[in-house]
Amino acid sequence: MKKLSAVVLALALMTPLASCTGQYNKGQSGAVMGGVGGAVVGQAIGKSTEATLIGVAVGTMLGYIVGNEMDKYDRQQLNYVYETGPSGRQSSWQNPDSGNTYTVTPQPAVQSSSGTCRKAEIQAVIDGRNETTYSTACRDASGRWVIQ
Incomplete structure (x- = not known):
């Protein structure tokens, strides 16, 4: 019964976090969901509090890595548009993991105090919702575009 209580406690602690994941990035969301899954698997395999905690730790780490890679793909695509996209011309892509689609219209490069x-x-379609946002990127010392 004590072992079952540890799983219930772990899930009870993780569930409120999982419900808030919409306001965090995909890496953080993946970490929460991975932690929950890891707790369940750890308890099922090891049937002890220690196994549950190890499952939480491993699941959190793997969930973060997987979630962060999805974000990285979109950042790479956006960086490519900043680097090569003609001013005023739309460039689009769809994230193969999330299914989210993005259409980016870059403006001409300008000189500012930031370089x-x-x-x-x-313009993005994320989980079926249309969203429009504006971003600015500046070149850093090594020539990479960094979103401000």
């Missing part, structure tokens, strides 16, 4: 910068309008 060479470019603005862009980003």
